[in-house]
Amino acid sequence: MSRRRWWRRLLGHRLGGIGAVLAGLLLVAAIGAPVLARDDPLGMRMTEALAPPSASHWFGTDQFGRDEWARVLYGARLSLTVGLLSMLLATAVGIPLGAVAGYLGGPADAVTMRVMDAVLAFPAILLAIGLVAALGPGTGSGIVAIGIVYIPVLARVTRGAVLARRGDEYVDAARAVGASDWGILRRHILPNSSAPVLVQVTVGFASAVVIEAGLSFLGAGTPPPTPSWGSMLNEARQFMVVAPHVAVVPGAAISLAVLGINLLGDGMRDVLDPRLSA
Amino acid sequence: MVRYLETRVLALLLVLLLMSVVVFSFLHLTPGDPVDAMLGVEVEQETKQGLRHELGLDRPLLAQYALWMGRALRGDLGTSIRSRQGVSAIIGEKLPITLELTLAASVVGLAIALPAGVLAAVRRSSTLDLGAMGIALGGVSIPSFSLGVMLILLFALHWRIFPAIGYIPWSRDPAGALRHLVLPAITLGLGLAGALTRMVRSGVLEELGREYVRTARAKGLRPSRVITRHVLRNALLPALTVLGVQISVLLGGAVITEQIFAWPGVGQLAVQAVLSRDYPVLQGTILVIAAIATLVQLAVDLAYALMDPRIRLA
Numbered sequence: 001m002s003r004r005r006w007w008r009r010l011l012g013h014r015l016g017g018i019g020a021v022l023a024g025l026l027l028v029a030a031i032g033a034p035v036l037a038r039d040d041p042l043g044m045r046m047t048e049a050l051a052p053p054s055a056s057h058w059f060g061t062d063q064f065g066r067d068e069w070a071r072v073l074y075g076a077r078l079s080l081t082v083g084l085l086s087m088l089l090a091t092a093v094g095i096p097l098g099a100v101a102g103y104l105g106g107p108a109d110a111v112t113m114r115v116m117d118a119v120l121a122f123p124a125i126l127l128a129i130g131l132v133a134a135l136g137p138g139t140g141s142g143i144v145a146i147g148i149v150y151i152p153v154l155a156r157v158t159r160g161a162v163l164a165r166r167g168d169e170y171v172d173a174a175r176a177v178g179a180s181d182w183g184i185l186r187r188h189i190l191p192n193s194s195a196p197v198l199v200q201v202t203v204g205f206a207s208a209v210v211i212e213a214g215l216s217f218l219g220a221g222t223p224p225p226t227p228s229w230g231s232m233l234n235e236a237r238q239f240m241v242v243a244p245h246v247a248v249v250p251g252a253a254i255s256l257a258v259l260g261i262n263l264l265g266d267g268m269r270d271v272l273d274p275r276l277s278a
Numbered sequence: 279m280v281r282y283l284e285t286r287v288l289a290l291l292l293v294l295l296l297m298s299v300v301v302f303s304f305l306h307l308t309p310g311d312p313v314d315a316m317l318g319v320e321v322e323q324e325t326k327q328g329l330r331h332e333l334g335l336d337r338p339l340l341a342q343y344a345l346w347m348g349r350a351l352r353g354d355l356g357t358s359i360r361s362r363q364g365v366s367a368i369i370g371e372k373l374p375i376t377l378e379l380t381l382a383a384s385v386v387g388l389a390i391a392l393p394a395g396v397l398a399a400v401r402r403s404s405t406l407d408l409g410a411m412g413i414a415l416g417g418v419s420i421p422s423f424s425l426g427v428m429l430i431l432l433f434a435l436h437w438r439i440f441p442a443i444g445y446i447p448w449s450r451d452p453a454g455a456l457r458h459l460v461l462p463a464i465t466l467g468l469g470l471a472g473a474l475t476r477m478v479r480s481g482v483l484e485e486l487g488r489e490y491v492r493t494a495r496a497k498g499l500r501p502s503r504v505i506t507r508h509v510l511r512n513a514l515l516p517a518l519t520v521l522g523v524q525i526s527v528l529l530g531g532a533v534i535t536e537q538i539f540a541w542p543g544v545g546q547l548a549v550q551a552v553l554s555r556d557y558p559v560l561q562g563t564i565l566v567i568a569a570i571a572t573l574v575q576l577a578v579d580l581a582y583a584l585m586d587p588r589i590r591l592a
Contacts, residue, residue, distance in 0.1 A: 118292075
């Protein structure tokens, strides 16, 4: 399927289209934060603390008088960075692991997959918490922890896709003309296995955003004053009786971002691989 | 069935063993000296040496693991370096509180997902279907901390129907216990409801297309009876496997939900352990929660096998 047709079908897919638009907005917010924000996300003005939304502060201000609109935009930047880097780590390790395990089969496959099973058996957020505790709190640890949590997910999907393709005729043909194992895997099997992997990366991206916000919410993620949706929501709990907007703004931002990426993932699943859709 | 049971139990033991290695390694992933991380740099050398010896850190790595695992198998998960209480005792006290929450959340999830999934499938492509799927998607997408905070904002602070936070044991005040349980259970259960609704819907849809449904209808059975007597039985099996996986998600979600609602279970214990760098408590909690998740998964898979003659008789 050509790339243009692919995009047109995704946008034509009702929910997938909404997802693409929401995810697009997230991207715009993250990249354009310095331009779109009309205020410094870290600039405190105690006289304006907990002000409700107004013309000068579209989303109001927080307990330190910081502009919530600016903080939400920069929070998007953080969420997207964590999502991107953690998925990069997970794919960089998970895809080769899964591909080699699936292609070789036998003991290499069995050993790799049992280890992956053990990591997968942990509730994701709990494993992330444990890893962050070990590595020391911070955004970097969060990225590594989320990446590690997702390695087995991607390894398993890649392995499944490779197994499904391994017996295809073009693989036999490539082998017959003398292609090496590595060449077959890289040039023939992996490109044809990309659909389910791509869908899984998208879904994983949404989870990464949730886990990052969750870690920050628990106080084990990005430390203040850096704006993270999770820590914004956590701090807001003390003030939400007098200023509900400080809780609603980051809460809505996380929910819309995750909803958008999930819808995009569902849409991609339908468009790329109709066999997988429920 | 015996063969199936054997392979499953063996695989489970292997997974549990590997999990224990992962949990054990948490302490050793710490950059620098883990004892410094726990106690701070300013503490006297003697105190540090004492803790090092207590945790077995002065031995070779393999011996450390053997020591830790040997104690864990006998039910001894070490001592909290903050409260000096036994970790197993603390977990034993807090685990029922977490299980109460997860059980209530499962009830919420099933109570929403079963009717919503069936109705969405029966009235496929109707507004009802779209609405049910919309709610399912919301349930999956809205993170528990967002949802929990919003529920507190609306139902506790604005309308004052339920208490915002806290836990009351059933033995002390059943009515109060129930009132405190509602918001956390909904917060944790809605995600489950979302995932299950989609499974129930697709399960029912698949069964509705089968021959036996046509036969049942042809012999004049009422549509509601076709669903309850015939379709549901077959449609719920795949949903059951999802429930097994979801228990793990639920136990993870409890960590956050407990933090939002000041619910004194093992989830809150884990978070406090992270923040106070109490590694023995953290390792013990994570190991116990993960082991429970794995055992429940096995139990669900076995139940599935028992109900499905294709596996039971194989």
